[in-house]
Amino acid sequence: GAGVSQSPSNKVTEKGKDVELRCDPISGHTALYWYRQSLGQGLEFLIYFQGNSAPDKSGLPSDRFSAERTGGSVSTLTIQRTQQEDSAVYLCASSLFVPSYYLQETQYFGPGTRLLVL
Amino acid sequence: SQKIEQNSEALNIQEGKTATLTCNYTNYSPAYLQWYRQDPGRGPVFLLLIRENEKEKRKERLKVTFDTTLKQSLFHITASQPADSATYLCALAGTGANNLFFGTGTRLTVIP
Numbered sequence: 001g002a003g004v005s006q007s008p009s010n011k012v013t014e015k016g017k018d019v020e021l022r023c024d025p026i027s028g029h030t031a032l033y034w035y036r037q038s039l040g041q042g043l044e045f046l047i048y049f050q051g052n053s054a055p056d057k058s059g060l061p062s063d064r065f066s067a068e069r070t071g072g073s074v075s076t077l078t079i080q081r082t083q084q085e086d087s088a089v090y091l092c093a094s095s096l097f098v099p100s101y102y103l104q105e106t107q108y109f110g111p112g113t114r115l116l117v118l
Numbered sequence: 119s120q121k122i123e124q125n126s127e128a129l130n131i132q133e134g135k136t137a138t139l140t141c142n143y144t145n146y147s148p149a150y151l152q153w154y155r156q157d158p159g160r161g162p163v164f165l166l167l168i169r170e171n172e173k174e175k176r177k178e179r180l181k182v183t184f185d186t187t188l189k190q191s192l193f194h195i196t197a198s199q200p201a202d203s204a205t206y207l208c209a210l211a212g213t214g215a216n217n218l219f220f221g222t223g224t225r226l227t228v229i230p
Contacts, residue, residue: 004161035220042122042207043162043220091161106152107218109161 002026004110006092012116013082021077021113025094032075033095033107034067038088046090049075051097082117089114121145122221124208130227131198139193139224141208146219148210151184151191156205156223165206166193198228 005024013019025032034046045059049069060066064082069075079086093107125140141151150169154162168175168184168191175182181194195202205225209218 040222042222043209043218045218093161106164106167109163111159111161 004092004094004108006090006110006113008113009111010114010116012118014118015084016081018078018080019082019115021079021090021092021115023075023077023092023094023110025073025075025092026108027073028096029094029108030072030097031095031105032069033093034075034077035091035093036088037091037112043091046077079115082115084117087115087117122208122210122219124206124221124224126224127222128225128227130229133198133200133228133230135198137195137198137202137226137228139206139208139226141191141193141221143189143210146189146210147186150211151182152209152218153180153182153191153193154207154209154220156207162207162220195226200228200230203227 004026007022011019030051032049035043036046037043047060047067048056064080067075067077077090089112091109091112093109095105095107121144123142131137150167152167153165155165156162166175166177166180166182168182170186172184179196183192191208193206203226205223207220207223209220211218
């Protein structure tokens with residue numbers, strides 16, 4: 001079946017502009033994650049959605065970052081007033097529901113959106 | 119503060135040899151640890167998961183060990199092939215199990 005898809009694959013924007021990044025998770029996956037990967041850095045957790053529960057926003061670096069997930073499926077990550085330090089690859093992942101701390105489902109990653117802020 | 123270190127940024131080995139990658143962590147008590155492979159321009163792909171009560175896990179040419187006393191995981195690729203060339207990431211579960219904390223990765227190059 002289809003994997004996680006993300007769009008656009010590449011985005012170049014000017015400093016101060018807003019950008020929207022889209023993620024289509026695997027059908028049936030109720031958990032959705034956003035990560036950021038900067039050059040030479042590990043993946044940095046941004047936000048997590050699980051079903052209809054309130055999202056875990058603990059990883060968002062500033063209030064310029066927000067995300068929503070409509071209908072429990074597609075998610076959009078929005079970065080307002082972009083800065084040059086926002087340049088990175090933004091990765092989305094999805095997984096089946098995680099019922100407990102000791103039972104984890106594999107996360108399936110999309111190809112990422114490469115964001116360049118000039 | 120919490121920290122995940124992978125032994126080296128880059129590792130070159132000869133085809134047919136065993137590649138060993140290291141993941142060390144501090145200030146975590148993870149219930150499990152995962153290893154991912156990432157190719158250029160692609161998202162990470164899950165390889166193996168090992169739980170805190172497991173010492174070793176194998177999958178084909180891959181072997182992972184997990185020592186919670188040393189706070190270390192070793193990832194081995196036996197009979198390495200040029201197609202194994204990629205960046206390998208280790209990841210630990212966060213305390214809330216809602217996310218994973220990733221190391222910066224080790225870029226493996228298998229030389230024919």
